[in-house]
Amino acid sequence: MSEFEPKIIVFLCNWCSYAGADLAGVSRYQYPTNIRTVRVMCSTRVSPHIVLELLKDGADGVMVTGCHPGDCHYINGNYYTQKRVELAQRLLKLTGLEPERMRLDWVSASEGEKFAHIVQEYVAKLKELGPNPVKKDKKLVTRLDAAIDASREFRLKVLTGKEINLTTKGNVYAEILKIESLEDIMAKATEDEYRNSLILQLTHHKPYSVKELAKEIGEPTDKTLEHVVSLRAKNMLALDHIEGATPKYKAIVIGGA
Amino acid sequence: MSEEELRIGVYVCSCGSNIGGFVDVAAVVEYAKTLPDVAFATGNLYTCAEDGLSSIRNSIKENNLNRAVVAACTPRTHAPLFQSTCEDAGLNKYLFTFVNIREQCSWVHMKEKESATEKAKDLIRMGVARARLLQPQEEVQIDVIPSALVIGGGVAGMSAAISLADQGFPVRLVEKQDMLGGFVRNLGYIWQERQEAVAALKAMIDRVKSHRNIDLFLSSKVVSVDGFIGNYEIVIDTKGKQKRDNVGVIVVATGALEYIPEGLYGYELYDNVVTLTEFEILAKNKKLPKMSSIAFIQCVGSRGQDKSYCSRICCNVTLKNAMNLADNWQNMLGLEEAGKAVEGVSVEKAVPDEIAERRRGRRGRKEREEGGAEETAASTPKLDIAVFNRDVMSYGVEHELMFNKTREKKVRFIRYTPHYLPKVSLENNKLTIDYWHDTLQMQRKMTVDMIVLATPLIAQPDATEISKMLKVPLGQDGFFLEAHVKLRPVDFATEGIYVCGTCKGPADIPEAVGQGMAAASRAGSPLARGYVKPEALVAYVDSDECSGCGTCIEICPYNAIRKTENGLAEVTIAACKGCGNCGATCPENAIIMNHYTDNQLLSEARAALQEVKE
Numbered sequence: 001m002s003e004f005e006p007k008i009i010v011f012l013c014n015w016c017s018y019a020g021a022d023l024a025g026v027s028r029y030q031y032p033t034n035i036r037t038v039r040v041m042c043s044t045r046v047s048p049h050i051v052l053e054l055l056k057d058g059a060d061g062v063m064v065t066g067c068h069p070g071d072c073h074y075i076n077g078n079y080y081t082q083k084r085v086e087l088a089q090r091l092l093k094l095t096g097l098e099p100e101r102m103r104l105d106w107v108s109a110s111e112g113e114k115f116a117h118i119v120q121e122y123v124a125k126l127k128e129l130g131p132n133p134v135k136k137d138k139k140l141v142t143r144l145d146a147a148i149d150a151s152r153e154f155r156l157k158v159l160t161g162k163e164i165n166l167t168t169k170g171n172v173y174a175e176i177l178k179i180e181s182l183e184d185i186m187a188k189a190t191e192d193e194y195r196n197s198l199i200l201q202l203t204h205h206k207p208y209s210v211k212e213l214a215k216e217i218g219e220p221t222d223k224t225l226e227h228v229v230s231l232r233a234k235n236m237l238a239l240d241h242i243e244g245a246t247p248k249y250k251a252i253v254i255g256g257a
Numbered sequence: 258m259s260e261e262e263l264r265i266g267v268y269v270c271s272c273g274s275n276i277g278g279f280v281d282v283a284a285v286v287e288y289a290k291t292l293p294d295v296a297f298a299t300g301n302l303y304t305c306a307e308d309g310l311s312s313i314r315n316s317i318k319e320n321n322l323n324r325a326v327v328a329a330c331t332p333r334t335h336a337p338l339f340q341s342t343c344e345d346a347g348l349n350k351y352l353f354t355f356v357n358i359r360e361q362c363s364w365v366h367m368k369e370k371e372s373a374t375e376k377a378k379d380l381i382r383m384g385v386a387r388a389r390l391l392q393p394q395e396e397v398q399i400d401v402i403p404s405a406l407v408i409g410g411g412v413a414g415m416s417a418a419i420s421l422a423d424q425g426f427p428v429r430l431v432e433k434q435d436m437l438g439g440f441v442r443n444l445g446y447i448w449q450e451r452q453e454a455v456a457a458l459k460a461m462i463d464r465v466k467s468h469r470n471i472d473l474f475l476s477s478k479v480v481s482v483d484g485f486i487g488n489y490e491i492v493i494d495t496k497g498k499q500k501r502d503n504v505g506v507i508v509v510a511t512g513a514l515e516y517i518p519e520g521l522y523g524y525e526l527y528d529n530v531v532t533l534t535e536f537e538i539l540a541k542n543k544k545l546p547k548m549s550s551i552a553f554i555q556c557v558g559s560r561g562q563d564k565s566y567c568s569r570i571c572c573n574v575t576l577k578n579a580m581n582l583a584d585n586w587q588n589m590l591g592l593e594e595a596g597k598a599v600e601g602v603s604v605e606k607a608v609p610d611e612i613a614e615r616r617r618g619r620r621g622r623k624e625r626e627e628g629g630a631e632e633t634a635a636s637t638p639k640l641d642i643a644v645f646n647r648d649v650m651s652y653g654v655e656h657e658l659m660f661n662k663t664r665e666k667k668v669r670f671i672r673y674t675p676h677y678l679p680k681v682s683l684e685n686n687k688l689t690i691d692y693w694h695d696t697l698q699m700q701r702k703m704t705v706d707m708i709v710l711a712t713p714l715i716a717q718p719d720a721t722e723i724s725k726m727l728k729v730p731l732g733q734d735g736f737f738l739e740a741h742v743k744l745r746p747v748d749f750a751t752e753g754i755y756v757c758g759t760c761k762g763p764a765d766i767p768e769a770v771g772q773g774m775a776a777a778s779r780a781g782s783p784l785a786r787g788y789v790k791p792e793a794l795v796a797y798v799d800s801d802e803c804s805g806c807g808t809c810i811e812i813c814p815y816n817a818i819r820k821t822e823n824g825l826a827e828v829t830i831a832a833c834k835g836c837g838n839c840g841a842t843c844p845e846n847a848i849i850m851n852h853y854t855d856n857q858l859l860s861e862a863r864a865a866l867q868e869v870k871e
Contacts (some may be wrong), residue, residue, distance in 0.1 A: 009862045014333075015750060016730065022331045025360030026742075033372040036379055036865035037361055038858060039332070041794060045837030045853055053859060057866050073728050073751070074836035075814035084841060109750075110732040116365065154806075157844035161808040 006060035006126035008035045010119075013043040013078075016067035016108045023112030031119040034126075035063075042066065044077030048088035048151040051102055055092070056144040058135055061101050061126045063118075068106040076164075078106070083160045087190065091151055094194045095143035098129055146198035153193045159186050195219060195227055200236060200251045207240035207248035263294035265388050266322040267381060268313055270304035270329035272359055277302075279363040281374040285328070288378045292385045296320050304329050310342045317346035324348075324388040328356040328381050333750070334741050349393035351793065351852060356384035379865050386864035390857045394793035397830055401487035402505040403784050406431065408479055408723065411439020412766055413758025414510030415461050416773030417780070421508075422470035424781050429502060430465065431474045431493055437462045439512045440714075440759065443534050445541035447766060448577040448659070451586060454541070474500075482507070482726050485834065486753025487789050506753050506780040509737060510773060511723060513759035516558045516712035523681040525616070527688060529707040530681065532557075533574055535612050536709045540578070540589050547591065548706035550641035551582065552690055554679060559713035560647065561675060566734055568713030568763040572650045575711050576659045579642050583666035590640065643669040643703065645679050645692065672696075681708060714763040727754055737761045747776040752789070755780045794835030794852050798826045802847030809839035809848060 012018040018039050024031070040046060043066030051062045064085060066078040085104040092099045103122060107115045134140050150156065163182060170176040177185075195217050202208055202216055214224040228249060231237035240250035267289040271277030282300045289298040297320045301309040304327055316322060325348060327339045332355035340350035358377045366373035403426055407418045410432030418430045436442070437458075444454035465471055477495040484490050489507060493500045515534045518524045524532070529546055531539065533553075539545050553575045559568050581589060649670060651660040664670065673679055677693035687704040694701045716735030724731045729749045732738040737756045740748040747755050757772035758764060764772065783789050798809075798818075805824040817832035818839060826848075828839075840850035 007866060009865060011862075018331075019333060019730075019750065022333060022357075022360040025331075025362075025364035028364055028367065030367060031365055033366050033369060033376045036376070036383060036862070037357070038383070038862050040837065040853055040858065042836035042838065045841055045850060046858075047841040047855065050855060050859055050862070054862050054866070057863055059862075059866055067730075070725065071730065074834060074838065075728070077814070077836045077838050080812065080838055080842065109730045109738055152846060154844040157842060158806065158808055161812050161842040161844070165811050 008061040009059050010035045010037045010063045011046045013066040014041045015073035017065035019109035020107040020111045020115045024116045027112045029116035031116040032123045034123045042074045042077040043081040048084050049148045051088050052148045060132045063103045065105050065107045090190045091147040095147050142201050146201045149197035150193040203251040207250045209246045209248050264296040264322045265294050265324040267298040267326045268304050269300045271302050276359050276363040279367050280377045285377050313342050314346040324352050326354045326384045326388050328358045330359040331357050334744050351394040352391050354384045354388040356380050383861045383864040387861040396790040396793045398788045399487050401783050402503050404504045405506045406504040407508045409510035410437040411512045413769040413773040415465050416770045417508045417777040420774045420777035422468045426784050428471045431477045435476045444537045508776050509756045510758040511760040513714040516715045518557045518710050518712050533711045550705040551707045552643040552705045553709045555646040555711045557710040557712045570765045571711035573656045579663045579668045645671050795830050795833040796828045796839050797849045799847045800825050802845050804845050812842050
């Protein structure tokens with residue numbers, strides 16, 4: 001069998017990184033053929049769920065590139081890019097897929113050589129990591145689905161979007177949050193939302209007991225029960241049947257499954 | 258419309274051998290024909306040539322195509338051309354997709370034809386996947402305020418301002434110094450008519466000052482710029498007094514500085530070691546020291562020594578000065594009688610006050626003690642001129658002739674290599690150059706009365722500030738970066754902002770003037786048309802999904818989203834620039850970024866992951 005050739009999706013922002021990648025071509029800097037580029041106007045456009053979906057679909061790596069901090073054509077779009085990538089990487093860690101499969105880099109319009117260099121380096125790194133295990137691991141697919149759902153959750157999106165104002169102007173009570181405490185909130189919210197989504201993903205197809213769920217999501221039974229209670233309160237999870245003395249739960253699907 | 262059958266046309270360009278030499282274009286075309294909904298596929302030698310364009314127009318009409326995919330160079334230069342070709346054939350330009358198989362494929366994979374061909378196929382499959390989901394968009398028309406802002410009052414900025422003003426548009430010309438003229442004011446004589454630089458400038462300055470369409474702001478800075486092509490809100494600060502104004506376009510002509518060769522070749526260590534620009538100032542003011550020998554050292558601090566680039570103009574400036582010295586033009590050597598041989602002149606050791614003052618003024622440097630070297634007498638019958646160079650780049654017809662003439666005047670050209678740089682020291686109170694003679698293959702010594710260091714032009718330190726204010730890029734060396742180095746040399750990638758003169762790299766006077774006029778002509782076209790149609794890349798809020806949380810309003814960098822009476826978000830189309838931040842942020846997933854929807858991006862990227870069945 002020939003050497004493993006990773007397939008990499010690279011998102012390029014129109015103003016800096018796309019021009020940088022063009023300059024690599026104009027200057028004839030050679031790099032491996034593994035990347036497939038997608039142009040976006042600003043790197044900020046790339047929602048975390050897009051990246052996660054592509055990893056679920058078997059991309060060996062996804063790279064997002066944008067203008068250097070402070071140089072964004074759209075003033076501060078790349079600041080949000082960074083926040084979104086952080087969120088995606090946090091979620092990836094929870095699923096057990098290597099967070100290195102998602103990479104963020106800044107490439108300016110004059111950095112053709114740097115672009116070629118980054119591609120070379122990333123291809124080498126992914127060759128080291130080997131093929132994306134998602135193709136052979138059904139459970140990982142479920143976990144990635146949970147990560148995708150979590151990344152689209154209201155709470156995480158609001159926290160990502162409001163970070164600048166929460167840490168500079170303050171919340172509705174005019175309380176200014178420290179960036180560290182916001183990051184703690186964000187980390188905890190990410191874990192919560194991911195576990196909720198994972199419970200819903202798992203119970204989508206067959207009923208689970210709390211004990212079984214605890215095993216799957218890697219949390220103690222009492223914590224898992226808290227998730228189950230909150231999901232039931234939100235009308236997203238329902239008691240399906242009782243097996244012996246053990247209640248089993250199933251996700252409520254609106255509009256048919 | 259939504260139920261219309263998709264009929265996609267794919268055009269694969271060979272770009273001569275630029276693509277065809279490294280990618281099997283015929284195989285790619287055959288592959289494209291097998292893709293879903295592709296009704297037509299062809300290869301062109303040059304898709305951008307008239308026969309390529311007419312093949313697009315004809316095939317769209319003949320085959321009833323409703324999507325077009327061109328696989329060629331880069332959308333950054335050629336998208337507008339193909340888009341308008343599609344429009345000629347009655348196809349909305351937003352139904353066109355560009356696939357880059359040159360800059361991002363053939364040119365970066367020149368030694369692996371097979372995998373480059375596979376990559377090209379993948380990229381086209383991605384483009385076709387995207388094309389299938391594209392929707393036509395309508396562009397709004399935005400009025401252009403018919404006036405311009407020119408930043409910088411050097412020769413480039415003045416040329417741009419005069420040219421725009423002559424076209425009838427009001428111009429605000431902002432210069433940070435208290436007089437016009439920029440770098441050229443430093444120069445003595447400009448070749449080749451040996452006209453005084455100041456005299457040549459005067460005509461231009463008078464023109465600017467007297468033009469009724471030019472508002473001149475001296476000792477002023479642009480402190481803020483907001484808005485977009487057609488309507489920029491600017492604030493000009495003149496010594497603390499601020500003036501608000503609105504202009505339609507902006508020309509950047511902020512110029513360059515000379516490089517200061519700190520620690521090189523005895524600069525600031527020994528007297529009579531000056532930069533080329535300092536030499537010009539001395540010559541202009543007839544303050545050259547009495548001397549019988551002089552050496553120019555080229556490429557000081559450039560071409561890898563500190564700055565990476567060649568400053569282009571210094572060879573020619575050195576040749577001009579060598580020629581003037583050899584001829585003792587206008588008695589620049591200060592002899593009793595012009596043209597007569599120099600006899601027994603003594604060297605003035607002290608650096609003239611004017612130069613010392615200029616050096617101190619830079620970066621608030623402390624006053625230095627002047628060296629108290631004793632005067633010595635040297636007697637040589639004539640002026641010896643030597644030019645230490647790595648190569649003499651006297652590009653162009655006239656300059657090469659000048660090079661030949663200086664050699665006829667017995668100016669010595671001595672080549673050095675970066676491995677053996679000449680060394681400057683003071684021996685017996687004489688400036689001494691130790692150098693390796695490349696032809697004789699031996700170490701040599703030369704004593705001279707004056708050393709002139711040809712240093713490169715470097716970017717203005719405040720270029721960074723301006724680049725951030727205008728959101729336009731700088732290159733690696735700090736000069737402004739044009740949209741395309743060959744095809745769009747005076748445009749920025751951002752519409753409505755243009756660049757000229759030495760702020761985009763070293764240039765001589767005719768080049769700077771030419772660029773100024775070019776920038777004015779580019780800037781003049783939206784002004785003359787009176788309106789622009791910005792790309793219809795705008796966000797759209799689905800009011801059924803919006804919950805009115807307001808997160809998008811907080812993150813929009815252009816305040817383009819507001820709350821309607823019923824508390825939901827709405828996009829102001831004219832202000833939206835299409836970054837897509839709101840689309841990725843919306844907690845309810847209610848914002849759709851037109852032309853870059855989640856679905857379009859995902860389908861395009863997913864197509865890359867499909868396994869190709871041969």
